[in-house]
Amino acid sequence: MCVLGFCNGESKSDVEYDPKIDQTYNSLPYSYEEMKNILSLYDDPNFRGNRLKRVNKRYRRIKNATQINRIRKYVVCYGSRYYKIRELDKMLIEQFKRWKDGRQIVRDRFLVDAALEIADKLHFETFKASESWLLGFKKRHNIVGRKITQVVTAKKPNVEADKAKLAKDFVGRVKVTIEDRHTPPEKLFNSDQMGLQLEMTSGRTLTFKGQKTVEAVVQNKNATTHSLTLLPTISAFGKLAVPVLTCFYEPKGAPACFERDLLRFKNLRCCWTKSGKVSSKIMVDWMKEDFLKMAPRRSILLLDSWSGFNQAKEIQEVKSKEINIITIPPKTTGIVQPCDVGFFRYVKAFLRTMEDKIRRMFPDFKISTRAHIACLLNQTIEQFCAPRYSSLIQHAFIKPGYVDKEYEEYSTPDHYCFNFSKVGARCGATDCGKLAFIRCSWCEKYLCFNHFIVKMHSCQNNN
Numbered sequence: 001m002c003v004l005g006f007c008n009g010e011s012k013s014d015v016e017y018d019p020k021i022d023q024t025y026n027s028l029p030y031s032y033e034e035m036k037n038i039l040s041l042y043d044d045p046n047f048r049g050n051r052l053k054r055v056n057k058r059y060r061r062i063k064n065a066t067q068i069n070r071i072r073k074y075v076v077c078y079g080s081r082y083y084k085i086r087e088l089d090k091m092l093i094e095q096f097k098r099w100k101d102g103r104q105i106v107r108d109r110f111l112v113d114a115a116l117e118i119a120d121k122l123h124f125e126t127f128k129a130s131e132s133w134l135l136g137f138k139k140r141h142n143i144v145g146r147k148i149t150q151v152v153t154a155k156k157p158n159v160e161a162d163k164a165k166l167a168k169d170f171v172g173r174v175k176v177t178i179e180d181r182h183t184p185p186e187k188l189f190n191s192d193q194m195g196l197q198l199e200m201t202s203g204r205t206l207t208f209k210g211q212k213t214v215e216a217v218v219q220n221k222n223a224t225t226h227s228l229t230l231l232p233t234i235s236a237f238g239k240l241a242v243p244v245l246t247c248f249y250e251p252k253g254a255p256a257c258f259e260r261d262l263l264r265f266k267n268l269r270c271c272w273t274k275s276g277k278v279s280s281k282i283m284v285d286w287m288k289e290d291f292l293k294m295a296p297r298r299s300i301l302l303l304d305s306w307s308g309f310n311q312a313k314e315i316q317e318v319k320s321k322e323i324n325i326i327t328i329p330p331k332t333t334g335i336v337q338p339c340d341v342g343f344f345r346y347v348k349a350f351l352r353t354m355e356d357k358i359r360r361m362f363p364d365f366k367i368s369t370r371a372h373i374a375c376l377l378n379q380t381i382e383q384f385c386a387p388r389y390s391s392l393i394q395h396a397f398i399k400p401g402y403v404d405k406e407y408e409e410y411s412t413p414d415h416y417c418f419n420f421s422k423v424g425a426r427c428g429a430t431d432c433g434k435l436a437f438i439r440c441s442w443c444e445k446y447l448c449f450n451h452f453i454v455k456m457h458s459c460q461n462n463n
């Protein structure tokens, strides 16, 4: 018979943890195991002397029979079973707190599963995790169901903070290397892959108010998803290196005319793959044929952690030319990779504007054909090489902090070349006089589509 009134028959349902019992338990100065020992000493049928004295010898605080009675009641009523439910309760609420600290979604089912796991650890075979037990557990710990009001990514604030720290540390390390090696801006480079669609569109358009679907006509819908890859190299000095590796998307393999078709585009070094993405082998060739031929000895090259660069980073010529290739930590490229910080988006904006203009004014010029896209890219690169954009390219290295320098104001190529205010500007080529398509960033002349694109206007070699 249980005097405390909490005693259930062992086999009925799960024993409830109850703080009131715990108080009683805690007021007894001995652990459950010790209490069991006290009882077996006291109850030893073979002992004939003073049982209380015998117990007192080992357990000094047991001084009277009332204490023995309390212990007996406690052990008999609740026994190991109560001890276990108490442990289980403690361990489960710890688990629950860990889940909440990690902002996990917790359901009743998770609590039940965790409770059963803990019971297993405690060899608490009779524990059933009944509904009433679960209700009791939640009530005791003030756990209620709530609508999720905000969804966050696990560890989001930390990830952002970690990223910023990683980025800062990286720039710091690069700066130390720059100082140690006395690297001038002409010898600090960044190369990265830039994916482009064969046809670029602006993604925004003017339309009539209230129009539900806003469509844009492209020449070849396939070409807006299929891509090609460019690998521009820029320097902290403010220069875009040419030729730029350009990898074409040739799903069926390139035709025999591929090279011949593309040879005349001096600003591109063309290759192809079936996916339009560059391979490790292409990167090795690029390192040998393009980068190492262009870069001075003891240059520093910042490359991201893309595995396709790995082989190229290791080749012998890199070492013999004492090129220091520094790998940008993953996930920080948006903060510290100059191409991402302040170059690629200008190239994309330029291409979008140019292609939108071509679709509108020269619909017969099929943008996505191999030779045409190559021509547009060739002319785009030509413009980006103009000295007037050196401040723009320098800024891509200044902004992440590699170079401490004031930068001059610049206009973007997109703005300079296409947003000319001279209404009705005419082509400056001899005896032409057609409506201008573009303003050349080099010679500042307005040029028509024919003279700029078709005849491939070039000022670069004359400068």
Ligand SMILES: [Zn+2]
Binding pocket: 440, 441, 442, 443, 444, 445, 457, 458, 459
């Ligand atoms: Zn020009």
Ligand SMILES: [Zn+2]
Binding pocket: 427, 428, 429, 432, 433, 434, 447, 448, 449, 450, 451, 452
């Ligand atoms: Zn013209």
